[in-house]
Amino acid sequence: MDVEILLSAVRLATPLLFAALGGVISERSGVVNIALEGKLLAGAFAAAAFTHATGNPWFGVAGAIGAGMAIGALHALGSVWLRGDQIVVGVAINLLVVGLTQFLMGVMYGSNANTPLFRGFPPGGFLWFPPLVWGALLAVPAVHVLLSKTRFGLRLRATGEHPEAAESLGVNPLRVRIAAVILAGALAGIGGAYLALETSQFVKNMSAGRGFIALAGVFVGKWRPWGAAGACLFFGLAEASQIRLQGLGVPTQFVQMIPYVLTMVALAGFVGRSRPPASLGVPLSRER
Amino acid sequence: MNAPRPVSPRPTRIGARLLAAAGARLGPSLAAVAGAAVFGALLVLLIGENPFTAAAVAVRGVLGTPDGVGAVLFDATALIFTGLSVAFAFRAGLFNIGAEGQLLVGALSATVVALALPGLSRFVLVPLCVIAAAAGGAAWATIPGILRAKFGVHEVINTIMMNFIASGLTGYLTVHVLKDPGQMIPHTPTIPEAARIARLGDLPVPGNPIPTSSPANAALLLALAVAALAAWILARTPFGFRVRAVGQGETAARTAGVPTGRVLVGAMALAGAFAGLAGVNEVMGFRYRYLDNFTSGIGFLGIAVALLGRARPAGVVAAALLFGVLNAGAVEIDLFTEVPREVILVMQAGILLFVVAADEIARRIRRRGWRAGGGGA
Numbered sequence: 067m068d069v070e071i072l073l074s075a076v077r078l079a080t081p082l083l084f085a086a087l088g089g090v091i092s093e094r095s096g097v098v099n100i101a102l103e104g105k106l107l108a109g110a111f112a113a114a115a116f117t118h119a120t121g122n123p124w125f126g127v128a129g130a131i132g133a134g135m136a137i138g139a140l141h142a143l144g145s146v147w148l149r150g151d152q153i154v155v156g157v158a159i160n161l162l163v164v165g166l167t168q169f170l171m172g173v174m175y176g177s178n179a180n181t182p183l184f185r186g187f188p189p190g191g192f193l194w195f196p197p198l199v200w201g202a203l204l205a206v207p208a209v210h211v212l213l214s215k216t217r218f219g220l221r222l223r224a225t226g227e228h229p230e231a232a233e234s235l236g237v238n239p240l241r242v243r244i245a246a247v248i249l250a251g252a253l254a255g256i257g258g259a260y261l262a263l264e265t266s267q268f269v270k271n272m273s274a275g276r277g278f279i280a281l282a283g284v285f286v287g288k289w290r291p292w293g294a295a296g297a298c299l300f301f302g303l304a305e306a307s308q309i310r311l312q313g314l315g316v317p318t319q320f321v322q323m324i325p326y327v328l329t330m331v332a333l334a335g336f337v338g339r340s341r342p343p344a345s346l347g348v349p350l351s352r353e354r
Numbered sequence: 355m356n357a358p359r360p361v362s363p364r365p366t367r368i369g370a371r372l373l374a375a376a377g378a379r380l381g382p383s384l385a386a387v388a389g390a391a392v393f394g395a396l397l398v399l400l401i402g403e404n405p406f407t408a409a410a411v412a413v414r415g416v417l418g419t420p421d422g423v424g425a426v427l428f429d430a431t432a433l434i435f436t437g438l439s440v441a442f443a444f445r446a447g448l449f450n451i452g453a454e455g456q457l458l459v460g461a462l463s464a465t466v467v468a469l470a471l472p473g474l475s476r477f478v479l480v481p482l483c484v485i486a487a488a489a490g491g492a493a494w495a496t497i498p499g500i501l502r503a504k505f506g507v508h509e510v511i512n513t514i515m516m517n518f519i520a521s522g523l524t525g526y527l528t529v530h531v532l533k534d535p536g537q538m539i540p541h542t543p544t545i546p547e548a549a550r551i552a553r554l555g556d557l558p559v560p561g562n563p564i565p566t567s568s569p570a571n572a573a574l575l576l577a578l579a580v581a582a583l584a585a586w587i588l589a590r591t592p593f594g595f596r597v598r599a600v601g602q603g604e605t606a607a608r609t610a611g612v613p614t615g616r617v618l619v620g621a622m623a624l625a626g627a628f629a630g631l632a633g634v635n636e637v638m639g640f641r642y643r644y645l646d647n648f649t650s651g652i653g654f655l656g657i658a659v660a661l662l663g664r665a666r667p668a669g670v671v672a673a674a675l676l677f678g679v680l681n682a683g684a685v686e687i688d689l690f691t692e693v694p695r696e697v698i699l700v701m702q703a704g705i706l707l708f709v710v711a712a713d714e715i716a717r718r719i720r721r722r723g724w725r726a727g728g729g730g731a
Contacts, residue, residue: 100510150710153449153510157657158706165699172694173401278514285511317530319522326515333507347508 071306076199077264079302081106081273083202084257085280086287086294087209088134088250093289094213095246096226096239096345100156101141103277104163105251108133109258111167114268115174118182127198127259134255137163138248146243149349160277168270183267198260205253209291222246226343229350239350254280282329289342301325382712383662383669387676389712390704397697408693415686416679424568425685427554428640429652430678431570432457434577435632436656437663437670438584439491439625444665445588446621447601452498452513453629454653455520456491460630461637462524463490465542465644466532468549468637476548483549484576484634491630492623494520499622503615509622521647528646540646551638571639573631578671580631585667587624597621629653658706677702 085102092099109130116129137159144155175182213219221242224232229239254277261276262268279301287293304324311321395405416422436453443450450456464487471479498512529540551573555566564570588594596617599607608614632652637644659677663669684698 098510100514144707144710148711148714150707150714153451154657154661154706154710157451157654158703158710161651161654161658161706162700162703165696165703169397169694169696169700172696275518278518281511282515317526319526319529323519323522326518330501330507330512330515333511334501334505 074306075299075303076195078305079298080199080202081257081261081276082280082283082298082301083295084205085254085277086283086298087205087291088253089281089284090209090289090291090294092246092250093284093346094226094343095222095243096229096343096348097145097243097247098152098156098347099250099281100153101159102254102280103273104160105134105137105254106258106273106277107167108137108163109255110262110272111268113259113262123263126263127256130255130259131252134251135248138251142244142247146240146247152347164271201256206291206295213291226345229345279325282325285329286332382709382716383664385712386662386705386708389708390701393704394697394701397700398693403691403693408687408691411690412683412686416682420563420565421568422682424554424564424570425682426678427570427574429681430674431574431577431635432632432652433655433659433674433677434581434671436629436652437659437674438581438667439629440656440660441663441665441667441670442584442628443621443625444660445601446597446618447604448618448621449510450495450513450625451510452495452516453656454649455517456494456626456629457632457649457653458520458524459494460487460491461633462527462644463487464633465545465637468545469543472546474548479548480551483638487630487633488627492627495622495626496619499619503618525646528644542644544643545637549638550642569640571635573635573639576631576634580628581667581671593620655702658702661709662705
């Protein structure tokens with residue numbers, strides 16, 4: 067297999083990795099994160115806007131984190147605090163971000179298709195990969211440690227499995243879930259920043275379903291950081307091999323379908339047993 | 355179990371009952387729309403425009419011109435179908451996020467049937483194509499339905515996956531198999547005359563205000579009929595009763611002997627059929643061909659419509675009309691003011707968020723009312 071393709075796969079997988087890690091965190095706390103797509107897009111737009119305004123891509127990343135956290139906060143407000151259905155709130159947020167980014171794009175730059183170009187990170191980066199890619203690769207073990215070796219991670223996992231039991235032991239499930247969702251937003255925001263900085267502009271709807279692929283990665287990876295990372299790398303590999311596969315006669319559309327079909331198969335239990343966190347999707351109880 | 359309803363109630367009793375029921379259910383929806391309207395107005399103010407003039411422009415263009423009314427009806431038709439799809443699934447406790455994919459498959463199915471059987475008379479071909487659209491959508495929705503019933507996999511993620519798979523599959527078929535040769539944009543050849551349905555503007559109704567150029571077509575009548583059918587199924591058939599039972603509590607229903615697996619699959623199939631029928635509006639009534647990935651989000655807006663309409667067919671129709679007005683209004687605002695049309699999309703998402711919030715706020719108000727009255731939650 068070409069080294070080219072492997073390198074390309076890692077680069078393509080980077081936004082997926084960030085979003086999927088965010089997804090793992092929020093889902094392990096019990097909140098379904100349909101809004102990863104919106105958080106990616108918001109991060110991409112914020113990165114574009116901030117980098118364009120300041121000329122410094124790191125400000126773009128910071129802006130992306132902020133935007134991701136803001137969207138995460140909105141998500142948490144709707145689904146955790148107001149106990150709205152997590153899926154509906156997620157769908158609403160995705161729609162909201164699409165509309166808001168296009169609206170702001172039109173207002174700030176006069177176009178509703180793309181923003182003006184800006185200088186991202188210098189090309190080449192550090193040892194084959196731009197810095198954000200390294201960020202993604204380092205984030206995987208970081209999240210793993212966070213979840214399995216820290217107190218916060220323990221509280222998070224406990225909330226995800228049985229919020230009532232966790233509460234009886236002094237954990238505040240509300241706060242844990244809100245924190246988890248906001249953290250997920252921050253991570254997904256970075257993923258979006260990478261997207262925008264790589265192409266040096268923001269194009270409308272540029273996340274193009276990656277948030278859902280990342281969510282698929284979470285499921286295929288059985289809600290574990292390393293598993294999700296593996297799945298995302300595989301999806302990145304599929305995307306990187308598109309051209310090669312096309313040469314072999316496989317149409318692009320079929321290659322693009324691979325992540326989705328794989329997810330459905332995995333969930334149906336053909337790839338080992340797929341057990342989500344027990345309180346996933348269940349709003350916190352109303353008896354307080 | 356409810357006592358059987360009187361067989362032939364007097365009209366006044368139906369009217370009073372409907373009004374009471376509507377009032378109780380409308381509260382959160384109306385509040386949501388009002389909240390989103392305020393939010394939209396704030397956005398408009400933010401960019402230095404006057405929200406009232408923008409609204410006036412939109413309303414005048416949408417409701418005051420025949421073209422506008424036609425656009426509203428066309429969009430509303432599609433939204434009625436997708437809204438019914440999501441709403442019916444909701445009643446069974448299912449989340450059908452897959453209306454986008456189901457409608458693509460349904461539309462393509464109708465197109466394929468029309469292209470394959472050009473010689474038939476319209477009295478045979480039109481119903482066949484309609485059935486094909488429903489069947490295509492139903493088949494597409496049945497897969498996640500079966501995965502839910504047999505493997506317990508949540509239909510949300512599966513229907514989302516199916517959306518993307520549908521997009522890829524229909525895209526492949528349109529570009530590589532069915533494509534009108536020599537065209538840049540991927541679409542199929544036009545369907546035969548016999549498979550087309552009448553535009554509303556062509557109907558020989560005296561004083562018909564809708565111009566023949568408007569895309570609004572007879573699929574609207576089909577949509578209204580299907581809405582009535584859905585209401586009837588839910589309220590008056592054993593299947594509908596089982597759907598509602600499963601929706602209220604799957605475990606309880608199973609304990610009571612309801613074959614929950616079959617009900618879930620059936621509900622998804624029917625939901626898929628409703629979504630697929632939206633293809634009739636687009637392919638048979640307007641474009642007369644299948645255009646790759648023509649949907650522009652009406653599957654997702656269907657979710658908002660279903661929730662705003664409280665998952666009841668009558669509510670769905672009303673909500674679909676409202677969203678049709680909003681969609682058409684977006685075009686007007688875009689053309690005639692400095693306000694970008696995306697403010698409407700933001701409003702629509704806002705409506706969805708506010709509906710969710712309004713529900714919860716209403717619940718909290720009610721709970722406090724109970725506590726004050728001495729009852730416990």
